[in-house]
Amino acid sequence: MRINFNECPLVAIWEVTQACDLICSHCRACAQPLRHPQELSMAEAQRLIDEIAVMRVPIFVLTGGDPLKRADIFELVEYATRQGVRTSLSPSATPLLTPAATAELKRRGLVRMALSLDGSTAEIHDAIRGVPGSFQRTREALRWAQEVRLPVQINTTISRRNIGDIDTLAALLEHIGIVLWSVFFLIPTGRGRVEDLPSGPEFEEVFEKLYNTARRVKFHIKTTEAPHYRRLVLQRNGDARQGQRAHGLPETAEAFNSDLIAKARTGISDGKGFVFISHIGEVFPSGFLPLSAGNVREQSLADIYQNSSLFVGLRDTSQLKGKCGLCEFRDLCGGSRARAFALTGDPLAEEPCCIYRPVAAIPARAQA
Numbered sequence: 001m002r003i004n005f006n007e008c009p010l011v012a013i014w015e016v017t018q019a020c021d022l023i024c025s026h027c028r029a030c031a032q033p034l035r036h037p038q039e040l041s042m043a044e045a046q047r048l049i050d051e052i053a054v055m056r057v058p059i060f061v062l063t064g065g066d067p068l069k070r071a072d073i074f075e076l077v078e079y080a081t082r083q084g085v086r087t088s089l090s091p092s093a094t095p096l097l098t099p100a101a102t103a104e105l106k107r108r109g110l111v112r113m114a115l116s117l118d119g120s121t122a123e124i125h126d127a128i129r130g131v132p133g134s135f136q137r138t139r140e141a142l143r144w145a146q147e148v149r150l151p152v153q154i155n156t157t158i159s160r161r162n163i164g165d166i167d168t169l170a171a172l173l174e175h176i177g178i179v180l181w182s183v184f185f186l187i188p189t190g191r192g193r194v195e196d197l198p199s200g201p202e203f204e205e206v207f208e209k210l211y212n213t214a215r216r217v218k219f220h221i222k223t224t225e226a227p228h229y230r231r232l233v234l235q236r237n238g239d240a241r242q243g244q245r246a247h248g249l250p251e252t253a254e255a256f257n258s259d260l261i262a263k264a265r266t267g268i269s270d271g272k273g274f275v276f277i278s279h280i281g282e283v284f285p286s287g288f289l290p291l292s293a294g295n296v297r298e299q300s301l302a303d304i305y306q307n308s309s310l311f312v313g314l315r316d317t318s319q320l321k322g323k324c325g326l327c328e329f330r331d332l333c334g335g336s337r338a339r340a341f342a343l344t345g346d347p348l349a350e351e352p353c354c355i356y357r358p359v360a361a362i363p364a365r366a367q368a
Contacts, residue, residue: 003058003273006315007306010273011059012052013287016045016076018279019069021094023130026157028190028288035069039279042072044297046079048277051301053083060085061114063287065279066092068101074108081109088112090155093129093137102144113145114182116155120168128161146177153180158206159196166206170213178219183210185226185353187288187338194343200355207232225288227269227333228354234332270337270347271314275305285314288338289347314347322350327358 003010019035020027040048052060060080067073068091080087089110091097105113115138119125122135129135145152154173158166173181185203188194198206207229214221223229268274271285278284282292283304293308305311313319314337317330324335335351343352 005268005273006312008055008302009057009275009305010268011061012055012057012275012277012301013061013063014045014048014277015279015287016040016062016064016067016073017069018065020064020066020092021069021096021131022066022092022134024191025128025130025161026159026186026190026192026196028187028192029065030190036279039070040281040296042075044281045072045076048281048296048301049076049080049083049085051296052080053085055302058086059088061088061090063090063114064092066094066096068092068094068096074104077105077110078108086111088114088153090114090116091141092116093134093141094131095137097137097141099144099147102141102150103148106145106148106150110150112151112153112179113141114153114155115141115145116157117169117173118156119162119165120172121165124162124165128157128159142176142178151179152177153182154178155182155184157184157186158198159186159192160198161196163198163202163206166209170209170217173219174213174217180219181213181217181221182224183221183226184224185336185339187225187336188342189288189290189338198353200353203228203353204232204355211236225270225286225336225338226353227267227335228329228351228356230267231329231333231356234329267332267334269314269334271311272334275301275311277301283308285311285347286338288336289341291341291347319348320350321346321348323354323356323358323361324350326360327356328360329356329358 017035017039018029021033067089077087087110117138118128125135126132142152186192186197188197210221211233270289276284276287277296281296283294284292291310293310294304317334320330324330335354337347339352340349341347
């Protein structure tokens, strides 16, 4: 499937609520136990889902907070299913996530559940999630989903708190029957702290580990807010010229929902093939880039995505600054716009955690 990212995102994520009973150290939303009184109502939610259906967005994800904090979450999943929208959901590992809830989500039409696992042990994971027992419930939730044949992906956020656990975690995931490992790289926003952000060389070390893991495991691996992983994959496959032509990635490198991300001819990034709708209807290029381009209560999602100056500007890689603007991989990668904004205040600044030196930035004498 080929999608024009100027017209339609590949991925739309709706934050159905910010309410959550976990206290995650990296939470972009600073989630809290109580729901916001101005969350989108059921009627507003249905209108949003209708728009997603009309736009034919391939990947629709319900996230939070904890989506299970909304009593109508099952009805929302069922409504999206009836509208032909393939829907995934990212619940929190709390007492709200039960075998009955898992089975009901499957019955209502959910196509995938995303569970967060930030460490190979309870000690590591629970410290990051802020609630004892989260690791155990996550493992139980994986089993409940598999019992009802609901595919599961694992989300992991990489920070200094768990970067030394990557190999052990990868080995654990290799034997628990998941379909995708979605690896997020910390953005210092919300509760995320700059002190927990890995360095550029540490990013590269994790990329190497992910690449080597992807070559041996049965599940797919993708990165979020680390588009420069795509550059490393092409380099390791000895086909760096593909980056210049902005072709897609090998299927083992990055995939989701029938390998759509893997087959995209340009890189998915904030505002470019990706849109995030907040609990109160604000539309952002990413959940980690807190610049609103409008609100679905006032404008259509399609109009905001296609025409807002913020989204249009982010899709124009000629506007990128610093070495990102010079880089031969800028159309495939482009750097994390959210991390650039978090550390510099400019969403078009160069990626702060990339050590690659573009060919155009190397003096001619050195190239020779």
